[in-house]
Amino acid sequence: MTRVGLTTERLVRAGAEMADEIGFECTTPSELARRFGVRTASLYAHVKNAHDLKVRIALLALEELADRVSEAMAGRAGRDALIAFADAYRDYAREHPGRFAATSFPLTPQEAAGSAGVRHAAMARALLRGYALEEPRQTHAVRLLGSVFSGFVGLEAAGGFSHSAPDSQESWTEILDALDLLLRTWSTGT
Structure with a gap:
């Protein structure tokens, strides 16, 4: 049998790619072993079990998404930062559905x-500094943003918006405008 040069990093990256192709929930050590043409037991020198593989894929995905959001937000504040954050999040989910699920x-x-x-929480709080929200509203706003972004991209990925007008992009733009308005007026209570 030919040596395939397995490493933990190589397995996790291949697992992340597999998650994007077949779904995160279907990504298993046995499926990964088939792709590498090795026995499943060969993987256990690099990952402990299926749970460990999924944790490692999740950690990779969180890192990739944080890098993307950070790059998108650089030098932006207020509404521009909100849109950059949200669009980076949505784009990552569209490009890497399995990793996003992870x-x-x-x-x-x-x-x-x-x-x-x-880092995700810190970036959300940095974004919110442009809106002058203080605690506990800042924490509520972090949770709101995460809920809206995750909910929208999850429904969009599941085809929830594909059977009705207007286009989901129009809804996305309206939602971001509404979030901006809410965040700008939340601290004043107006």
Whole structure:
């Protein structure tokens, strides 16, 4: 049998690609082993089990998404930062549906604390500085943004908007405009 040069990084990247192709929930060590033409047991020198593989894919996806959002938001504030953040999030979900699904995989508190999820929260809070929200409204707003973005891209990916007018892009633009208005007036209570 030919050596395929398995490494943890190579397996996780291949698993992430597989997740985009067949779905995160279908990504398993046995399917990954088939793709590499090796026995499943060969993977266990690099990943502990199916759960470990999924955690590693989730961590990779969170890192990729944080990098993309950070790059998109650089030098922007207020409405421009909101749109950049939201569009980067949506684009990543469209381009990498399996990886995006992985970003919601449950992590232990230790895994979450060491993940790029911390960067996501920090970027959301940086975005909100442009709206002058103080606690506890800032935390509420972080949760609102995450809920709206995740909900919209999830429904869009499932085809939830494909059977009616207007186009989902028009709705996305309207939603971002509404969020901007809400965030600008939330702190004043008007």
